[in-house]
Amino acid sequence: MRIPFIKMHGLGNDFVVLDARETALPAITDAIAARIADRREGIGCDQMIVLEPSDAADFKMRIFNADGGEVEACGNASRAVALLHGTAARVETAGGTIALEPAEGGASVDMGVPKFKWDAVPLAYAMDTANMPVGWDDLDAPMAINVGNPHVIFFVDDADAINLAAIGPVIETDPLFPERINVNVASVAGEDHLTLHVWERGVGLTRACGTGACATAVAAIRKGIARSPVNVTLPGGDLTIAWEQGGSIRMTGPATEAYRGSFEWDDYS
Numbered sequence: 001m002r003i004p005f006i007k008m009h010g011l012g013n014d015f016v017v018l019d020a021r022e023t024a025l026p027a028i029t030d031a032i033a034a035r036i037a038d039r040r041e042g043i044g045c046d047q048m049i050v051l052e053p054s055d056a057a058d059f060k061m062r063i064f065n066a067d068g069g070e071v072e073a074c075g076n077a078s079r080a081v082a083l084l085h086g087t088a089a090r091v092e093t094a095g096g097t098i099a100l101e102p103a104e105g106g107a108s109v110d111m112g113v114p115k116f117k118w119d120a121v122p123l124a125y126a127m128d129t130a131n132m133p134v135g136w137d138d139l140d141a142p143m144a145i146n147v148g149n150p151h152v153i154f155f156v157d158d159a160d161a162i163n164l165a166a167i168g169p170v171i172e173t174d175p176l177f178p179e180r181i182n183v184n185v186a187s188v189a190g191e192d193h194l195t196l197h198v199w200e201r202g203v204g205l206t207r208a209c210g211t212g213a214c215a216t217a218v219a220a221i222r223k224g225i226a227r228s229p230v231n232v233t234l235p236g237g238d239l240t241i242a243w244e245q246g247g248s249i250r251m252t253g254p255a256t257e258a259y260r261g262s263f264e265w266d267d268y269s
């Protein structure tokens with residue numbers, strides 16, 4: 001079966017998008033998703049995104065990390081799908097319903113209301129998620145927030161100086177995080193301006209992480225070291241995150257369609 005795809009990215013966080021809203025795909029397994037994402041022998045991407053019909057929203061967006069695991073949310077892909085879809089839409093995800101609004105060269109997305117309780121992140125046991133009594137090497141006293149998917153956020157003096165490639169996988173897979181975790185290391189770069197590096201659950205270091213920017217901006221606002229809207233600078237570029245206590249998160253930023261292609265499903269199944 002020949003499958004068309006659209007290669008897209010948000011600030012360099014890249015996706016293979018399969019639009020199955022009209023024609024159903026064969027069953028997707030973790031192994032198939034990982035093979036498609038593989039940059040050496042597959043098409044190559046950080047996440048594979050599958051669009052399907054939905055009974056609860058305009059359509060459904062499924063997200064598969066490069067390791068094949070299906071997860072709840074993907075901010076950069078949400079903007080890419082908004083660009084692809086072309087009009088405002090409500091989209092069902094495993095992390096909740098989000099609202100897409102295409103904008104010039106990208107999109108604005110209502111990512112829903114963040115969750116702060118330890119068992120909503122989730123953590124393996126109860127603790128104050130606003131100032132966690134834990135640490136790894138140079139990183140300690142993080143915050144943990146669920147923005148559809150789980151994030152731990154460390155604020156340091158110089159985020160560029162942290163060897164996230166080394167400590168990221170250790171934290172991602174720590175037993176404190178029963179569903180693993182996305183690891184965010186940020187610094188205050190100016191008034192309401194953060195710099196951020198992310199080790200993504202199931203992927204590794206990426207050029208950008210939209211949900212990481214959302215979680216980190218919310219954490220900074222809660223901590224009183226930034227006010228909404230927050231400009232978050234990632235290695236791939238900038239996102240604007242707006243949030244007020246008790247409300248939903250609004251992320252605005254670019255999205256890009258790179259090229260279109262197709263592949264033989266049997267080559268990956």
Ligand SMILES: N[C@H](CCC[C@H](N)C(=O)O)C(=O)O
Pocket residue numbers: 013046047063065071072073074075076077149150182200201202203208209210211212
């Ligand atoms: N690695 C993330 C999913 C993709 C998040 C990131 N690509 C984004 O833009 O939000 C997770 O396992 O929750």
